[in-house]
Amino acid sequence: MHDSSAKKSLLIISRQAPWAGPSARExxxxxxxxxxxxxxxxxxxxxxxxxxxxxxxxxxxxxxxxLSANLQALPLFGVESLYAARRSLEERGLSAAPLSLTVECLEDAALSVLIDRYDQVITL
Known part of the structure; x- marks a missing residue:
């Protein structure tokens, strides 16, 4: 029996650079x-x-x-499941760069597994 009152999990995929318009902020x-x-x-x-x-x-x-204040606020709001695509970091020369947040870097194969774990996915 499925509990309709159960909270749906949501994965937000953020694909835009912070300077490329409002998508990253949204x-x-x-x-x-x-x-x-x-x-x-x-x-x-x-x-x-x-x-x-x-x-x-x-x-x-x-x-x-x-956006750095918004990023730093994520864990304060209980958003602690933060991920980055390893290939995206490597393709942009950022794989060794210090990051402003602690994220779990995922290989391509793990990305689809991650997406499948969530009830809903929004891509911005």
Whole structure:
């Protein structure tokens, strides 16, 4: 018997660089809102989304808001399942870079397993 009151888990796949428009901020806003409502949420940084994990973003230079405070707030809102695609990091020369958040780096095969674990997936 399926309990319809069970909380649905949500994976947010953030694929945009922080300076590429509002998508990165929207992904973080959804994660923070869901965390505030105690939903089981994960965030996967994929493709250019891995650029969000770099410290010392100079967002003002491209007339965007700095997302580092939003990123640092994720664990405070109970969003602790944070992942990055290893290939995305490697393709952008970031595999050895210090990241602003602790994330679990996943190989390609593990990405599909991760996505299948969640009830709902949003890609921004």
């Amino acid at each position: 992904a973080l806003d959804i994660a923070l809102a869901g965390g505030a409502f105690d939903l089981p949420i994960g965030v996967l940084f994929l493709d250019d989304g891995v650029f969000q994990l770099l410290p010392a973003q100079h967002a003002g230079a491209v007339q965007q808001k700095d």
